[in-house]
Amino acid sequence: MSDAALIYLSLAVPLVGALLIVACRRAPVLRDGVTVATAVVMFLSVLQLLPKVRDGERPAATLLELFPGLSIAFEVEPLGMVFAMLASGLWILTALYAIGYMRGAKELHHTRFHAFFGIALFSATGIAFSQNMFTLFIFYEILTLSTYPLVAHKGTTAAKQGARTYLGLLLGTSLAFLLLAIIATYWLAGTLDFRPGGILSGLDPAVGSILLMLYMYGIGKAALMPFHRWLPAAMVAPTPVSALLHAVAVVKAGVFTVLKVSIYLFGIDYLRELATSEVVLYIAVFTLLAASIVAMRQDNLKARLAYSTVSQLSYIVAAAMLVSQFAALGGAMHIVMHAFGKITLFFCAGAIYVATKKTEISDMHGLGRRMPVTFAAFFLGALCVIGVPPMGGVWSKWHLVLGAFESGYGLVVVALIVSTLLNIAYLIPPVVRAFLLPPPESEAGGGIREAPMLCVVPLSLTALGGLAMFFLAQPLAQLLGGMFTGVGG
Amino acid sequence: MFEQLPALQVAITLTAAPLVMLLWKAPRLAWAITLASCWASLAVTLALFGAVADGGSWSYEMGGWAPPWGIEYRVDAANAWILLIIGLVSAIVMPYARESVEREIARDKIALFYSAFLLANAGLIGIAITGDAFNIFVFFEISALASYALIAMGSDRRAVLSAYQYLVMGTVGTTFLLIGIGFLYIMTGTLNLYDLAARLPEVSDTNTVRAAFAFLVVGISLKLALFPLHLWLPNAYSYAPSMVTVFLSATATKVAIYVLLRFIYSVFGFEFSFEELSMQWVLMPLALLGIVIPSVAAVFQDDVKRLLAYSSVAQVGYMILGVSLASALGLMASILHLFNHAITKAALFMAVGCLVYRLGGVSLRRIAGAGQRMPWTMAAFVIAGLSLIGVPLTAGFVTKWHLLQATLEAGYWPVALLLLGSSLLAAMYIWKVVEAAYFREPEDAGADVREAPLALLVPTWALTLATLVFGIWAAFSVGAARTAAEVLLGRGVAW
Numbered sequence: 001m002s003d004a005a006l007i008y009l010s011l012a013v014p015l016v017g018a019l020l021i022v023a024c025r026r027a028p029v030l031r032d033g034v035t036v037a038t039a040v041v042m043f044l045s046v047l048q049l050l051p052k053v054r055d056g057e058r059p060a061a062t063l064l065e066l067f068p069g070l071s072i073a074f075e076v077e078p079l080g081m082v083f084a085m086l087a088s089g090l091w092i093l094t095a096l097y098a099i100g101y102m103r104g105a106k107e108l109h110h111t112r113f114h115a116f117f118g119i120a121l122f123s124a125t126g127i128a129f130s131q132n133m134f135t136l137f138i139f140y141e142i143l144t145l146s147t148y149p150l151v152a153h154k155g156t157t158a159a160k161q162g163a164r165t166y167l168g169l170l171l172g173t174s175l176a177f178l179l180l181a182i183i184a185t186y187w188l189a190g191t192l193d194f195r196p197g198g199i200l201s202g203l204d205p206a207v208g209s210i211l212l213m214l215y216m217y218g219i220g221k222a223a224l225m226p227f228h229r230w231l232p233a234a235m236v237a238p239t240p241v242s243a244l245l246h247a248v249a250v251v252k253a254g255v256f257t258v259l260k261v262s263i264y265l266f267g268i269d270y271l272r273e274l275a276t277s278e279v280v281l282y283i284a285v286f287t288l289l290a291a292s293i294v295a296m297r298q299d300n301l302k303a304r305l306a307y308s309t310v311s312q313l314s315y316i317v318a319a320a321m322l323v324s325q326f327a328a329l330g331g332a333m334h335i336v337m338h339a340f341g342k343i344t345l346f347f348c349a350g351a352i353y354v355a356t357k358k359t360e361i362s363d364m365h366g367l368g369r370r371m372p373v374t375f376a377a378f379f380l381g382a383l384c385v386i387g388v389p390p391m392g393g394v395w396s397k398w399h400l401v402l403g404a405f406e407s408g409y410g411l412v413v414v415a416l417i418v419s420t421l422l423n424i425a426y427l428i429p430p431v432v433r434a435f436l437l438p439p440p441e442s443e444a445g446g447g448i449r450e451a452p453m454l455c456v457v458p459l460s461l462t463a464l465g466g467l468a469m470f471f472l473a474q475p476l477a478q479l480l481g482g483m484f485t486g487v488g489g
Numbered sequence: 490m491f492e493q494l495p496a497l498q499v500a501i502t503l504t505a506a507p508l509v510m511l512l513w514k515a516p517r518l519a520w521a522i523t524l525a526s527c528w529a530s531l532a533v534t535l536a537l538f539g540a541v542a543d544g545g546s547w548s549y550e551m552g553g554w555a556p557p558w559g560i561e562y563r564v565d566a567a568n569a570w571i572l573l574i575i576g577l578v579s580a581i582v583m584p585y586a587r588e589s590v591e592r593e594i595a596r597d598k599i600a601l602f603y604s605a606f607l608l609a610n611a612g613l614i615g616i617a618i619t620g621d622a623f624n625i626f627v628f629f630e631i632s633a634l635a636s637y638a639l640i641a642m643g644s645d646r647r648a649v650l651s652a653y654q655y656l657v658m659g660t661v662g663t664t665f666l667l668i669g670i671g672f673l674y675i676m677t678g679t680l681n682l683y684d685l686a687a688r689l690p691e692v693s694d695t696n697t698v699r700a701a702f703a704f705l706v707v708g709i710s711l712k713l714a715l716f717p718l719h720l721w722l723p724n725a726y727s728y729a730p731s732m733v734t735v736f737l738s739a740t741a742t743k744v745a746i747y748v749l750l751r752f753i754y755s756v757f758g759f760e761f762s763f764e765e766l767s768m769q770w771v772l773m774p775l776a777l778l779g780i781v782i783p784s785v786a787a788v789f790q791d792d793v794k795r796l797l798a799y800s801s802v803a804q805v806g807y808m809i810l811g812v813s814l815a816s817a818l819g820l821m822a823s824i825l826h827l828f829n830h831a832i833t834k835a836a837l838f839m840a841v842g843c844l845v846y847r848l849g850g851v852s853l854r855r856i857a858g859a860g861q862r863m864p865w866t867m868a869a870f871v872i873a874g875l876s877l878i879g880v881p882l883t884a885g886f887v888t889k890w891h892l893l894q895a896t897l898e899a900g901y902w903p904v905a906l907l908l909l910g911s912s913l914l915a916a917m918y919i920w921k922v923v924e925a926a927y928f929r930e931p932e933d934a935g936a937d938v939r940e941a942p943l944a945l946l947v948p949t950w951a952l953t954l955a956t957l958v959f960g961i962w963a964a965f966s967v968g969a970a971r972t973a974a975e976v977l978l979g980r981g982v983a984w
Binding site for chain 2: 064065066067068070134137138141160171172175176177179180183184186187210
C-alpha cells in the first residue's frame with residue numbers, strides 16, 4: 001500500500017470501528033468483539049509504517065488545504081511513530097480490560113463508552129501523525145471533546161463537576177494560549193510545518209520567549225502547574241479511561257506536543273537562546289516535586305496515581321527544556337516507559353475496585369494475599385515508574401539525568417533524585433501493606449479471589465511489557481534518534 | 490437583456506412587492522411569488538458576482554443618464570460580495586419561511602408580511618448596488634420602514650415597542666446620514682460616490698467635510714449597531730418573527746457595515762480617514778468594548794434569541810476591529826467576517842426558529858430536554874455554535890485566523906489575547922444553551938414535542954453545512970474577500 005493509504009487507514013480504522021460499535025449496540029457480545037478487533041486492526045496498520053520510518057523515510061499525505069498556507073497534512077516521523085504504536089498497541093489490552101471492567105463493575109452505556117474510546121484513539125493517531133501544528137491542534141481539540149463524555153460517563157453530580165473542570169481547563173488553555181501561539185508562529189515564521197531543527201530560529205529571542213510560555217501553558221494536557229487540576233478531576237471516569245487516556249493517550253498527547261513544539265518548531269538550539277526555557281524548566285521541576293508530595297498525601301488510589309502522572313509528565317517537559325539531545329531523547333523514551341508502568345498501576349486499581357469495590361489505600365491492608373497477581377503487577381508497574389532495573393523506566397531516567405548533567409543543571413539532577421525517592425515513598429507502601437500487613441478480621445481467609453480474567457490478563461501483560469522495555473530500549477532509542485537529524489538512525 | 494442585470498437586481502424584488510400585497514386572500518401564492526423572486530434575484534447576483542470576480546467593475550446608467558448627473562449603479566467585487574450574502578440568505582430562508590410564518594403570523598397578514606419582506610430585501614440590495622450617495626439614503630429608508638413593519642408583526646406584544654425603538658434610532662441614523670450627504674453635496678456639487686472620491690481631496694481640509702464625515706460615521710454606526718449605539722438591536726431581534734430575525738441578523742447590519750467601508754475607504758480614502766482623522770483611535774476602543782461587554786451580557790441572558798442578539802452586537806465589534814487596524818489584512822478579515830458571520834448567525838437563528846415552532850418560545854427553561862426531543866435541530870445549533878465560537882474547520886475559524894493575523898501584524902498582542910478571551914465567552918454562552926438542551930430534564934415530560942418539520946430543517950441544515958464547507962474549503966471566501974479589499978482600497982495594495 002502507498003504511504004498515504006497506510007496513514008489514512010490507521011486514522012480511519014478507529015473511526016469506522018466507532019461506527020460499527022454503535023451499529024452493533026443491540027448485540028453486546030458482537031459489539032465487544034468489534035471493539036477488540038478494531039484495536040488489533042489499527043495496531044497492525046500502524047505497524048505497517050514502522051519499517052519505513054526506521055529506514056529513514058517520512059511517509060506523508062496531504063488531506064486538504066483550507067486556504068493557501070494552511071493545510072491538514074500528515075507526516076510520520078519517529079516520535080509520532082512511537083506514540084501511535086504505543087497508543088494503538090495498549091488499546092488492544094485496554095479494550096479487553098474495559099470489557100471485563102465494565103461488566104464486572106456493572107457500569108452502564110457500554111456502547112457509548114467504547115465508541116468514544118475509538119474516536120479518542122482516532123484523534124491521538126491524528127496528533128501523532130500531524131505534519132504541521134494546525135493539524136495537530138485540530139486533533140488535540142477533538143481529543144478533548146471526545147473524552148468529555150468518557151469522563152462524565154457515570155452521569156452523577158460529581159462526574160459532571162469533574163468533567164466540567166476537565167473540559168474548561170483543557171479547552172480554555174488551548175483556545176486562549178495555544179491558538180494564539182499557533183497564529184503568532186504562522187505570522188512570524190510563515191509556516192506551521194514541523195521541521196527538524198525548527199522553523200523559528202533567527203527570531204528575536206524576546207518574542208520567542210513569550211511564544212514559548214504561550215505554548216507551554218497552552219498545551220494544558222501536559223499538566224504543568226497551575227493548570228494541572230483537570231487530571232485529578234478526570235479520575236471520576238471509569239478506570240479503563242484513566243488507564244489508557246489519562247495515563248497514555250491524552251496526557252502523552254500533551255507532552256508529545258511539548259516535544260514536537262520544542263524539537264520541530266523551536267529547535268533545541270534556538271530554545272537554548274530563550275530566557276523562558278529555563279523558567280519553564282524550573283516550573284516543571286517544581287511541578288514534579290510538588291505533585292509527588294501531593295500524591296503522598298492521597299489515600300484514594302486513583303487520585304494518588306493521578307498526581308503521580310502530573311509529576312511524571314513534568315519529567316518530560318523538563319526533558320524538553322534541558323535543551324540537550326540526550327534529555328530530549330530521555331523525555332521521548334519516558335513517554336513509552338511511563339505508559340507501561342502507569343497503565344499497569346491503573347489496571348490494578350480498577351481490578352481491585354471490580355473485585356472488592358475498594359478505592360482507598362488504607363482499606364487495602366492484606367489484600368495482596370487475596371489478589372497476588374494484581375499486586376505483583378502493581379509492584380512491577382511501580383518499579384517501572386520509579387525507574388528501577390529491570391524495568392524500562394530506568395533507561396529514560398538515565399538519559400534524563402545524563403542530559404541534565406550535560407547541560408550543567410546540577411540542581412535538576414538533585415531534584416530528579418529527590419523525586420525518585422518520593423516516587424518510592426508513595427508507590428511502594430500500598431504493595432508492602434497489601435502483602436505484609438494482616439487483612440482486617442472480617443476479610444480474613446477465603447483464599448485467592450482475583451478480578452475477572454479479562455482484567456487480570458491485560459494487567460499482567462502490561463507489567464511484563466514494562467519488563468520487556470528494559471531490553472528493547474536500545475532499538476527504541478535508535479528509532480527516536482532520527483528526530484534530530486531528519487533521517488533514520 | 491444581459492447588460493440590464495444590475496437594474497434587474499433591484500427591480501425584481503421591488504416590483505414583486507406590490508404584486509404580493511394584492512394576494513392577501515392567497516397567502517400560499519404570495520409565498521410562492523416571493524420565493525421565486527428571491528431565487529431569481531440570487532441568479533442575477535451570481536451572474537453579477539461572476540462578472541466582477543476578477544476585480545473589475547460593472548457600471549450601469551439608470552435611465553440612460555450618464556453619471557455624475559444620473560444615478561449610477563456600479564457593481565464591483567466589494568458590493569457583489571454583499572449582494573451574494575443577501576441573495577444567498579434570502580434564497581435559503583424563503584423555503585423555511587412558509588411554515589414558520591404560517592405559525593407566527595395571522596393568515597390575512599401573510600401577504601403583507603411577504604410584501605414588506607420583499608421591500609426590505611430590495612432596499613438592502615439597492616444600498617449595496619447603487620453608486621449614488623442620495624440613493625443610498627433612499628434605499629436605507631425603504632429597507633428600514635419595511636423592517637419596522639416586519640418586526641412589529643412579531644407575536645409578542647413587546648414587538649411593537651421594540652419596532653418603535655428601532656424606528657426612532659433608525660430614523661436618527663438615516664437623518665445623520667442625510668445631513669452628511671448634504672454637506673458633501675454642498676462642498677462638491679455631486680452625489681456620485683466615485684465622483685465624490687475624485688473631488689473630495691481638493692476640499693478635504695475644511696470643517697464641513699470633517700463634519701460630514703462625522704455625521705456619516707455616526708449615522709451609519711447607528712444602523713450597524715456599533716457599541717454603544719446598539720440598544721435597538723437586542724429587542725428588535727428578540728421579538729421579531731423567527732424568519733425576520735434570520736434575515737435581518739444576516740443582512741441588515743452587514744449592509745450598513747459595507748456602506749461604512751465604502752465611505753471610509755473609497756469615498757474619503759484611506760489617508761483622510763486614518764491618517765488625518767485617525768479613525769482607528771475612535772473605532773478600536775469602541776470595537777473592543779463592543780466585543781467584550783455584549784459578550785458578557787450574552788452570557789447572562791435567559792432567552793436564546795436575546796442571547797444570540799447580544800452575540801450579534803459582539804460580532805459587529807469583530808468586523809469594526811478589522812477596520813480599525815487600518816491595514817489591508819484587517820479590512821479583508823472584516824469583509825470575510827461579513828459573510829462567515831452571516832451564514833453562521835442565520836443558521837443559529839434558523840435552529841432557534843425550529844425550536845420556537847415546536848416549543849413556542851426559547852427561554853432556557855423551555856428548551857430543556859430539546860437535545861433528545863429535537864436532535865437534528867439541536868445538532869445544527871451546536872455545529873453553527875462552534876462556528877460562532879471559531880472552532881477550527883468552521884467558517885468562524887477562518888475569520889478568526891485572519892483577524893488575529895491582522896492584529897499581530899499591527900503589533901497588538903494584548904488585543905489578540907482579548908479576542909481569544911472573547912471566543913471563550915462565546916463558548917460559555919453557547920455552552921449554556923447546550924447544557925439546557927441536553928442535560929436538563931424537560932418540565933412537561935409528557936408533552937408531545939417532535940422534531941421540527943422538514944421544510945424548516947432542510948434550510949437550517951443547508952446553512953449549517955455551509956458553515957462547515959466554508960470552514961474547510963475556505964479558498965473561495967478568502968479569495969473573494971481579498972479581491973473585495975483590494976477594490977475598496979483602490980491603488981496598489983501592500984499586503
